[in-house]
Amino acid sequence: MRLERIILKSFGCFDRRDFDLSDGVNLIFGPNFSGKSTLVNAIFFTLTGKPIVPKVGLPAMAQSGAASGTAGLIFHNGEQNYQLFRSTQGEVQLRLKEEQGDKWRVLFTGKRSADEDLRKKFHFSYHQLAAATFLREGEIFEFLARQPADRRDVLHALLGIDRLMDVRQRFIDGRRIAKREEKRIQDHQRSMRVTTVKNHREEIERVEAELKHLESQYESLSDSGTETGDTALIAELRQAHERFQKEIDGLIQERASTLRGFTDVNHLRTSIKEIEAATASAGGLDKQRDKLIQGVGSLNSQVQTLTAECETLRQLIDSDHGHCPTCHQPVQQKVIAGILKEKESARATSQKELDAQQKALDEQTANINALRGLRQRHQLMQGKVEQLEQIEKRLTKLQREFDGVASRLGALQPPPAPQTGVRSDAAADPVQVAEQRRQLKYRIDSLRRRLVGLNKEEAVLAHKLQELQRTQGQADQILRTRLSFELACEGIDKTIASLQHTILQPAEKEIQRWLERMDLTRFSQIDLKSQHLLPSLNVEGVERNLLLLSGSEKMMLYLCFKAALSEALGALGFFVFDDPTLHLDPDRRGAMIDFIQQLAEEHQVIVTSNDPEVRAGLPDAHLIETVPENGSS
Template identity: 25%
Template sequence: MRVERVRLRNFKCYGDADLTLHHGVTVVHGVNGSGKSTLLEAVFFALYGSKALDDRTLDDVITTGEEEAEVELAFTHDGGDYRIERHLTLRGDRATTTKCVLETGTETIEGARDVRREVTKLLRMDADAFVNCAYVRQGEVNKLIHASPGDRQDMIDDLLQLGALEEYRERASDARLGVKTVLDGQREVRDNLQEQVETKEDNGLHERLNGLESKRTEVGGQIEHYESQREEAERTLETAEDVLERHEETRVEMADLAEEIESLRSTITETEGEREDLKERIRARRDELEKYEDERAELLSEAEIEVGIGIDEGVDVATDADLDVDLDLDLDLETGRDTTPDLDPATSNETVDDLIERLEADDETLREGLEELRLAIQEHTGEVTRLRERADELEAEAESKRADADDLAETLAEDEAAIEERETTVEELGEEIETRRSEFDDAPIAFGEAADHREELASEREDCRSDLADVSAQIDATTASIKEGEELLEAGKCPECGQPVEDSPHVDVLEERREELADLEERCEELRDDLESLEERLERADELCEVEREVERLEDRRENMTRLLAEKRETLADRRDQREQLRERADELEADAEQKRADAEAIEDTADERRGELGEINGARSGLKETLQRLRRASELAVEIESLEGDIEADRERRANKAELNDERRTRLSDKRERKRELEEEFDEDRIEQARSERENAAEYIEQVDAELETLRERRTNLQNAIGAVENELEELENLRERLEDVDARCVDLESLYEEAETLQATYGDLRTELRQRNVETLERLLNETFDLVYQNDSYASIDLDGEYRLTVYQKDGEPLEPEQLSGGERALFNLSLRCAIYRLLAEGVEGTAPMPPLILDEPTVFLDSGHVTQLVSLVESMRDLGVEQIVLVSHDEELVGAADDLVRVEKDSTSNRSQLERGEPPDAALLASD
C-alpha cells in the first residue's frame, strides 16, 4: 500500500490542505504544536473512521467554529487504485458522518461500517493492528516493551493473525461444553424413559386387556338377543300400521270418489254450454266468408286479366357488350298494363297465383336489368373518379420528384464546397504535423523515443537523489567525527583512540577527516549540479513527450478527415445519379397522368348513354306494379276465404268432439258410482280395532327393550374405552421403548461428538503454538538483523525472543538484560527495531507476500539523544533498502531532515491558529552540522 494524496478541509487545525506523498522517505517537519501529527491522524481517520479516535469523538475532529469537515485519501494497494472520502457535519452539539465512500475502481462502497470492513479486509489488519505495526504514534514508541506479557502476546498474535486460531480454539471449547450439556440432558432423559418403561411393564397390561375383552364379548351377546326380539316387535307394529293405513286409504278414496262424481257432473253441463257457443261462432264466420268472396270477385274484374297471354313484343335494353338484358312481355310500355281481355272473377286462386308469379318474374327481370345498368353506371363513374385522382397523384409525384432533384442539385453544390474546404484542412494538418515533428531536429533523440528517454532520465534522477542522500549522510557522519575529534584534541587526547596525545601516533587523523569532508562536499555539489541538469532535461523530455502526443492526435485527425473525404466523394457521385433518375421519373409520371385523363373522358361518355336506357326501364316497371298490387290483394283474400272455411270446419269438428267427450264422461260417472258402492261394502270396523291394539303392544315392548339396550350398549362402550385405554398404555410402552433406543443412540453420537470437539480444541491450541513458534523464530531472526544494523560493533550481541514473546537482550559478554534495563534512547531504538521486524515479517506474509501500508513514525526521536538519532536514520535507511516503498517520518528534529527524499514543512499561523503545508528540498547535511 502507498498513500498518494491526502486532502483536508476544516480538520482540526487545518482549514484547507492538500498533500501529495511520493515514493521513498517523506519527512514532515515543523515545530512542536504546528500540526504535523494531525496529518497522520487524518490518514488513520480516513482509513478507520471513529475507530481511529481512541477516547475522542467526532466533535473533536471538526475545526473549532466550523460546521463541517472533510477528509479525502487516495492510495494504491496491490496494484489497484482506491479513494476514501469522509464528510462530517455538526448538528447541535454532536457531529455525525454524512458521507463515507470508498471507490475501488470496480465498485463504490458506501457507509462508515462497510468502508471500515472493506479497509480491514484489504490491509488484513484492523485499527489496533495498524497502530501496533505500521503506525507508531507519538508517545507510543515503547508501547510493546511496556505492555504486559499477556497484552504483548495478544498484540503480536493479532498482527500475525494467530488470534483467529485462539478464537477457533475457544469456539471448539464452547462447542465441547455445549455438547457436554446436551449429552448430560440426554442421559437424564434416558434414565427417565427407562424408569417409565419399567413402571408400565409392572402393571400387567396384557392380563387386564384379556379380561376386558371377555366381558365385552358377553355384553355383545346380550345386545344381539334383545335386538332380535326388538326386530320381531317392529314387524308386528309394521303389520298393524299397514292395516290401519289401508283403512285410512279406503276412507280417503271414498271421499275422493264423491268429489270426482260431483266434478264430472259439473263438467258435462259446462261442455254442453260450449257446444252452443261454437254453433253461434260458425254462423258468424259464414257471413264473413261471403263478404270476402264478393271483394275478390271485384278485384279480379278490375285487373282485366286473361289466362294464356302470348308474348310478342320485347324491349331491348342492352347497354354495351358486357350488359345484355332482353325483356319479352305483353305489356304496354307506356302504362305497364296487360292488353288482353278480362279474367273471369270465378277464376281459381291457383290461376291468379300463377299470373302473379309470372308478372313478378317479369318485374324481377326488369329490376335485374335496371340494377345492371345502375351498377355499370356506378362502375363507370368510379373508374372516371379513380383515373382522375390517379392522374392528380401522378402529377403531384412528378412535381415532388422535380423538387427533390432541385434539392439534390443544391446539396451537390454544398458538398463540392465542403470537399474543397476539407482538402484544405487536410493540407493544413499535414503542415502542422511537419512543424511539430521539426521540434525534434535539435533534440538529442529521434521522434518516437521521447517516452523511453524520459523514463531513463527519471531513473537517473532517482539514482542521483539516492547518491546525494548517501553523500549527505556521510558528510553528517564525518562532520560529527571531526567535531568529536576536535573536542578530544582540545582535551589533550588523540581523536582516533582517545589516549593522551604524547602517547599516540594518530594525531594527524583529524586532518585526513577534514580532507575527506572536503571531498564529500565537492562530490555533493557535483551531485546537486547533476540533479539540477537532470531536472532541466526531464522538463525538456516532458515537452517532447507532449509533442509526440500532439503529433499522434493530429495524425489521427488527418486520417479521419481523409477517410471522410473519400466517403464524401462517393456520396457526391451517387447523388448526381439520383438527381438524373428523379428527373427522368418525373417525365414518365407526367405522361401517365395525361393518358389517365383521356381514358376518363371516354368512360364518362359511355356512362351518359347508360343513364338514358335506365329511364325507359323505370317507366315500364311502374304500370306493372299496379296490376301486381290488385292481384296480390285478390290472392290474400283467397287465403282468408280458405282460412275461414277451415275455421268453420274446425269448429264443427270441435263441437262433435265435445259431444263425444260428454258421452265418455257419462260412462266414467257411472263407473265411479259403482266403485263407491263397492268400497262402502268392504269397510270392517272389528279388524281395524284389532290392528290398533297390536300396534300399542308392539310400541310399548320396543320402548322397554330400547332402555335395556341403551344400558347394555353404554356398558359395552365403557368396556371398549377401558380396552382402548389399556391398548394406549401398551402403545405408549412401545413408544417409550423406541424413544429409549433413540436416546441411547443419540447419547452414543454425542459422546463421539464430545471427543471430536475435545480433539479439535487441542488441535487448534497445538497449531497456534506451532505457528507462534515458527513466527517467533522468524521474528527473532528479523529483529536481530534489524538490531545489528542499528548497533553495529556496539556492546550488544543478540536478542532472544521466547514462545511467549518475552524479550531478552544479551551483551557482548553474554550478560542478559531485560529491555527495561536499557537506557531511554536504547529502549526506544529497541522498540522501533521490534516494530520494524514485525513490519518485515508481515511484509513477507502470513499467507504469502502481503502489500503492507506505509511505515509511519510519529515523533520517534522523543526519547533519543543525538547519537541515537543517527542510529534511527540508519534504521530508516535499512528499511528502505529492504524494500519498504513508503516511509513517513513526523518530527521537529532537524537531524532527520537529511534522511528525507521528500520534505514537507508545517507551520501554524499564530493569528488564525491554522496550519499550512509547504513542500521543500532537504537541506545540505553540512549546513545542518554547521548549525
C-alpha cells in the same frame, strides 16, 4: 499499499490542504505546532476511523470552529488507485479510479458498516496499523508502561487470538450441550436396562410346547367321546337332575313336617272348616258370660245382705233383756224368729241360685278360652295350608323341570355298551371324559392366557431392545459430537500456540536481522512470546528486556520490533513514524536515519521531525514542510 496524497478539509490545524507523498522516505518537517502530527493522525484516522491518540473524540479532530472535518487519502493498492475519505462525523467513502480517464467511481459510502468492507478489501486491521505500522509520539513509553495482561490483549488482538478465544468459547458451550445430552442418553439407557430377555423366550417356548401337547390330548379326547359327542351336556343335565332331585326331596320333607298331625291337606282343610263352624256357633258366648257375671255379682250381694240380716235377727233373739238394743222397745221373740226363718230361707234360695250361676259362669269362661284356642289353631292351620299350597306349586314346577331333564337325559344317554370287546375309559364313562376335557380346557385356556401375557411382555421387551439400539445409536452420535467439540477446542489451543509461533518466531528473527544491519550485535536471542510482545533479549550473556535498555536503545529496538512485526503480519508497504529521533543522541540519531533509509529500500516511510540533522541526513527524502497556522508544502 502505497500512499500518494493526503487530502485535508477542516481537519486539525488545516483548512483545506493536499499533501503529495512519494515512494521511499517522506519527511514531514517543521517546527512544533506546525501540524506534523496532524498529518500522521489524518492518515491513521482515514484508514481506521479512529484517532491515533486513544481517548480523543472524533469531533475534536475537526478544525477549531468547523462543524466537521474530513481527512482523505489517495493510495495505490494492487493495480488500482483509490480515494478514501472519512469525516469526523464517521462517514466513509471509498472511490476507485476508472481505468479510462480521470473519473472516480464511488465503491461505497457509509458509516460503521463500511469499515468491515474496507478492512477485508485492503487486508489490514486497526491493531496491525497501531502496533506495527505507525509510531506515534510518546508511544514507546506507553507500551513499556503497559501491564502484561494488557500486552497479552494487544498480542491477542494483533494475532486474531481474541477472536479465536471467542470461537473457542462457542465450542466449549457446544461441548457443554453435548455433555448434557450425553448424560441424558446414558440415564435413559440405564433406565431401560433389560436382563430377562432370554428367560422370557425360554418360557414362551416351554408354554408353547406344553400347550401343543395339551391341545393334542384334548383333540384325542374329543375323538373318543360319545356318539352324540355331547357328554358335557349329559354331565350338565345329570348335575341338574341331581339338583332338582335334592330340591324335591327337601320340599317333600318340608310338606311332611307342615302336615304333622294331619293325613293330608284335605284333612287339614276339614279341620279348619269344623273350627270355623264351632267358632261361628259360639258367637254369643261373651255376652252370655257378661250377663252371668252380672247375675253372680247381684246374687252374691243379695246373699251377703240376707246373711247380715239373719245375723242381726239372731242377735235380737239371743238378747237377755228382751229389748231392742237400739230403740230399747220390747222385742217380740216369735215374730223375730218368724222373720229369721223367712230370711234364712231366702238366703238359702239365693245361695243356691248363686252357686248355679257361678257354675254356669265357669263353664262359660272355659268355653270362651276353648274358642280362643280354636281361633289360634285356625290361623295356624290356615298358614300351613298356604305354605303347603306354595310347596305344592314349587314341587309341581320342580317336578316338571325334573321330568324334562330326565327326559333329555334319557334321550342323550348312550346306548347300552356291548357286552363284548374292550372299551376305553372315556368310552366307558362319558361324564368322566367330559370332566377330563373340562379340566384340559381349563388348563389350555390358562396356558393360552399365559402365552398371551408372555408374548405381550416379549413385545414390550423387543420394543425396549429396539429403543436400546436406537438410543445406542444416539449415544454413539453424541459421543462423536462431544469428541468433535473437544477436538475443535483443542485444535484452537494448538492453533493459538502455532499462530504465536508462526508469527512471533519470524518476527524475532526479523528483529535480529535488523539489529545486525544496524551493527547492534550485542543483542541476541530475541524473545517476544514470554513477556507478551515486550522484547526480551540477551545482552552480552545477560537476560534483559526492553525496559532495562537505554532510551536510544529502546527506540531503536522498538522500531526494529515494529518493522519485524509488520513483516510477520503481512507488510502493508508503508510505515509512518512520528518523530522517531526524539531524545536520541547524535550517534543513535545517525543509526536511526540509517534504519529509516534501509526500511525505505523496501517500503514507503513517512517520518516527521523538527530536527535539521534528520533533514540533512535524509537528503533524498520527499520533503513536506509545515509551518504553524498556515502550513504549506
